[in-house]
Amino acid sequence: MIRITPYILFAVFIYLLPAMLAGSYWIHVLVIIGTYVIAATGVDLVVGFAGQLSLCQAAFFALGAYASAILTTTYHVDPILALLIGMLFTGLVAYGVGAPVLRLKGYYLAIATLGFGLIIQSFLVTMAQYTGGPDGFRDIVPLNIGSYTFKTDEQYYYPIWTVAMLILLLTRNIARSKIGRAMLALRGDDVAASAMGVDIARYKVQAFVLSAMYASLAGSLYAHSNRFISPQMADLSRSVEMIIMAVLGGIRTVFGVLIGTTIMKSIPEVLESFLDYQMVVTGAILIVLLLYMPQGLIGVVRSVITRLRLRGER
Amino acid sequence: MILEIRGLTRFFQRLAAVNELSFAVKQGDIKALIGPNGAGKTTTFNMVTGLLAPSRGSVFFKGEELATLPPHVRARKGLSRTFQIVRPFAEMSVLENVMIGCDMRTGSGLFSAALRLPRSLRDERKVRRKAMEELEFVGLAARANDPATSLPMGEQRVMEIARALASDPEIVLFDEPAAGLNEKETDQLANNLLRIKERGITVLLVEHDMRLVMRVSDEVVVINYGSLIAEGTPSEIRNNPEVITAYLGTS
Amino acid sequence: MENTHLSQAIQFIFAGLTSGSIYALVALGFDIIYNVTLVVNLAQGEFLMLGAMTMISLHSGLKLPLPLALVLSTLIVGCVGILFDRFAIRPLKKPSIMLLILLTIGGSTFLKGVALLIWGKDPYTAPTFTRIKSISFLGASFSPQMLWVIGTLVVVSFVLWFFFGRTLIGKAMRACAENQRAASLMGVDVKTFVMISYFLGGALGALGGMLIAPVSFMVYDEGTMMGLKGFASAVLGGVGSYPGAVVGGLVLGLLESLSTGYVSSIFKDILAFLVLLCILVIKPTGLMKRSDE
Numbered sequence: 001m002i003r004i005t006p007y008i009l010f011a012v013f014i015y016l017l018p019a020m021l022a023g024s025y026w027i028h029v030l031v032i033i034g035t036y037v038i039a040a041t042g043v044d045l046v047v048g049f050a051g052q053l054s055l056c057q058a059a060f061f062a063l064g065a066y067a068s069a070i071l072t073t074t075y076h077v078d079p080i081l082a083l084l085i086g087m088l089f090t091g092l093v094a095y096g097v098g099a100p101v102l103r104l105k106g107y108y109l110a111i112a113t114l115g116f117g118l119i120i121q122s123f124l125v126t127m128a129q130y131t132g133g134p135d136g137f138r139d140i141v142p143l144n145i146g147s148y149t150f151k152t153d154e155q156y157y158y159p160i161w162t163v164a165m166l167i168l169l170l171t172r173n174i175a176r177s178k179i180g181r182a183m184l185a186l187r188g189d190d191v192a193a194s195a196m197g198v199d200i201a202r203y204k205v206q207a208f209v210l211s212a213m214y215a216s217l218a219g220s221l222y223a224h225s226n227r228f229i230s231p232q233m234a235d236l237s238r239s240v241e242m243i244i245m246a247v248l249g250g251i252r253t254v255f256g257v258l259i260g261t262t263i264m265k266s267i268p269e270v271l272e273s274f275l276d277y278q279m280v281v282t283g284a285i286l287i288v289l290l291l292y293m294p295q296g297l298i299g300v301v302r303s304v305i306t307r308l309r310l311r312g313e314r
Numbered sequence: 315m316i317l318e319i320r321g322l323t324r325f326f327q328r329l330a331a332v333n334e335l336s337f338a339v340k341q342g343d344i345k346a347l348i349g350p351n352g353a354g355k356t357t358t359f360n361m362v363t364g365l366l367a368p369s370r371g372s373v374f375f376k377g378e379e380l381a382t383l384p385p386h387v388r389a390r391k392g393l394s395r396t397f398q399i400v401r402p403f404a405e406m407s408v409l410e411n412v413m414i415g416c417d418m419r420t421g422s423g424l425f426s427a428a429l430r431l432p433r434s435l436r437d438e439r440k441v442r443r444k445a446m447e448e449l450e451f452v453g454l455a456a457r458a459n460d461p462a463t464s465l466p467m468g469e470q471r472v473m474e475i476a477r478a479l480a481s482d483p484e485i486v487l488f489d490e491p492a493a494g495l496n497e498k499e500t501d502q503l504a505n506n507l508l509r510i511k512e513r514g515i516t517v518l519l520v521e522h523d524m525r526l527v528m529r530v531s532d533e534v535v536v537i538n539y540g541s542l543i544a545e546g547t548p549s550e551i552r553n554n555p556e557v558i559t560a561y562l563g564t565s
Numbered sequence: 566m567e568n569t570h571l572s573q574a575i576q577f578i579f580a581g582l583t584s585g586s587i588y589a590l591v592a593l594g595f596d597i598i599y600n601v602t603l604v605v606n607l608a609q610g611e612f613l614m615l616g617a618m619t620m621i622s623l624h625s626g627l628k629l630p631l632p633l634a635l636v637l638s639t640l641i642v643g644c645v646g647i648l649f650d651r652f653a654i655r656p657l658k659k660p661s662i663m664l665l666i667l668l669t670i671g672g673s674t675f676l677k678g679v680a681l682l683i684w685g686k687d688p689y690t691a692p693t694f695t696r697i698k699s700i701s702f703l704g705a706s707f708s709p710q711m712l713w714v715i716g717t718l719v720v721v722s723f724v725l726w727f728f729f730g731r732t733l734i735g736k737a738m739r740a741c742a743e744n745q746r747a748a749s750l751m752g753v754d755v756k757t758f759v760m761i762s763y764f765l766g767g768a769l770g771a772l773g774g775m776l777i778a779p780v781s782f783m784v785y786d787e788g789t790m791m792g793l794k795g796f797a798s799a800v801l802g803g804v805g806s807y808p809g810a811v812v813g814g815l816v817l818g819l820l821e822s823l824s825t826g827y828v829s830s831i832f833k834d835i836l837a838f839l840v841l842l843c844i845l846v847i848k849p850t851g852l853m854k855r856s857d858e
């Protein structure tokens with residue numbers, strides 16, 4: 001029971017936050033962070049747990065976003081329904097690509113997913129009649145549940161963060177179950193995992209499809225709350241950012257995903273004229289992270305605590 | 315005969331690493347597969363466990379031909395193994411490593427896990443209990459929550475045994491379990507093997523350590539250059555001139 | 566007498582050989598680095614882009630004569646390669662495939678970002694090496710730049726063959742990858758050879774970029790697609806095999822060109838991806854290697 005308390009405190013904090021920040025631009029940022037937390041959790045699942053280096057997560061995010069945008073704005077489909085259709089569609093695409101591709105290992109898997117991401121991005125640009133082309137898709141219809149329409153950032157904040165926390169909770173449960181174990185085993189040693197009865201192909205695909213559906217969900221929510229999307233959101237550098245979000249805070253932990261996503265999505269607000277520097281900063285962060293802090297920030301904190309403890313014991 | 319190998323052959327380029335090998339393992343026995351280095355023992359193992367496809371021949375387990383079944387299906391049918399070079403699951407504790415072995419016996423899936431339905435929680439408790447039992451059986455219960463990779467190699471070997479037993483297998487294949495062990499650890503291993511036999515589990519082991527083989531085995535199969543050269547009880551094998559020639563003085 | 570079918574076919578073939586030569590140069594760069602360090606450098610495409618951009622800046626911007634700009638660019642990007650290894654790869658304490666992939670991806674993102682800062686999102690063009698506008702051959706007209714491209718590939722192939730096959734340094738570099746520890750025990754300076762391999766990787770990538778820039782536009786993110794196609798070429802021919810890189814690149818270029826010309830232009834970018842998938846599923850060791858090597 002004691003272990004649940006931090007999460008309850010966190011939930012309370014999240015719900016009270018908008019009141020504390022009343023009217024601040026940061027609520028807009030938090031809405032964006034909320035959507036990316038959902039996507040980053042998926043990345044944590046497929047990269048952190050199952051150990052499959054998928055470089056096309058941003059493409060799945062974009063698929064969800066565009067599916068929602070097109071279905072709701074061009075075809076007047078109900079937003080919630082469109083969101084679910086988007087998730088189903090993206091899941092099927094992920095299954096179709098994943099089943100053959102996940103048999104590959106190492107570089108080949110990474111490049112195959114990279115190539116797939118490029119294809120999706122190119123597709124979004126060329127199918128301009130539906131997607132609006134390189135200039136993007138504007139004035140996306142707002143999200144509504146029944147007769148209640150969400151319009152402002154404050155209004156979007158609650159449903160998005162509710163979904164985000166639900167996703168975190170569900171994923172945490174999966175991680176602590178036999179499925180999480182199986183994925184971690186296949187990441188650690190797939191030969192041994194197979195010999196111990198783990199159907200590695202099935203779990204790889206499960207992780208991949210699940211992460212794609214999370215990304216699609218996130219993309220759909222982003223499309224409605226931001227009202228504007230562009231093919232740039234499917235770019236490789238965005239997939240790289242999502243991987244950083246999953247790893248920066250601390251891989252395979254709830255708070256790690258929250259910290260990583262918050263940092264990555266707050267940087268643009270802190271650095272002026274950031275858009276030009278985004279790629280350079282992303283690349284640099286990833287390199288520094290992997291070379292000097294592979295366990296993430298939580299890992300750094302842990303080793304500092306351990307070192308202090310050891311020093312205290314002397 | 316719980317395990318039968320008939321005409322098992324495997325080519326690497328044009329060389330037959332295993333050549334028309336046939337032998338059987340009686341249920342409840344401890345059978346050792348021995349031979350000089352490069353005789354084809356590990357290749358045979360990998361064909362039985364499904365890691366390698368035979369060029370010719372078949373493997374029968376409990377009367378059923380295993381053909382192209384992948385390793386995880388064979389494991390579910392009751393065929394378990396350990397590895398010559400330890401393969402622990404890094405990033406997981408000793409207990410979690412062993413729990414993987416039991417997981418295949420539970421039926422709960424993604425949905426019940428995500429929602430923490432009673433079925434999933436029940437399976438978790440069951441798996442955890444079974445894994446602790448096996449750790450107690452091999453004497454590693456005290457290390458249950460330590461990271462698997464923090465154990466010395468000898469103890470990681472023992473953990474692998476617990477992991478292999480966790481699925482309630484009918485046969486366990488041991489790939490050179492004594493490699494790198496000192497005398498005390500080898501004696502402990504011999505004890506474990508005999509205790510496993512007492513549980514009714516069949517054992518097939520590949521080994522170089524002759525003392526261990528002679529002490530625990532009911533039957534021994536000797537191969538060289540991929541072919542069978544002798545089969546019988548340990549004492550029959552010890553005095554077999556062909557076997558002695560094959561080893562050329564190795565005790 | 567103009568046979569339009571034949572001239573069209575020749576047009577496609579030359580276009581295919583041209584782009585294929587570029588892919589081959591990128592693939593050769595992959596192979597050199599891989600053969601010495603066992604790292605697959607996913608930033609290889611960025612070296613191509615940087616080579617082109619640097620050459621354009623030096624020649625069109627600083628008004629340096631073209632040959633000087635070419636040589637300087639090659640040297641500069643070669644040095645970028647060395648720095649890349651020094652700061653992004655070498656500090657890694659516990660190398661694992663996933664970390665190496667992510668590091669080279671991080672490096673490629675960083676280099677792309679730098680290019681974005683320096684040159685922006687605009688496409689750039691470069692002048693062709695010779696001022697002749699076009700050559701006619703059997704009814705097909707094409708730019709002489711294509712001859713430069715294919716010719717450079719031939720020269721580079723010969724130089725590499727000589728270097729790795731006949732010179733002492735080259736042979737020692739080959740030994741490096743086979744067994745790094747044994748090589749260093751025998752007095753071979755592994756670090757220097759790693760440096761050389763990254764320099765060569767950078768230089769070859771840059772060369773490819775400079776050759777292709779006059780024929781098509783160069784943008785800051787062009788490197789990603791070129792890197793992907795270069796990698797596909799390397800895999801097609803067998804990773805690590807230099808003749809394989811050349812064959813793989815030319816085959817991929819021809820396939821692209823012919824399918825774009827005769828079937829549909831949708832295929833242009835997807836093809837490399839599809840070819841890669843097919844090869845990996847059917848014969849992962851590539852065309853040039855025996856299956857059991």
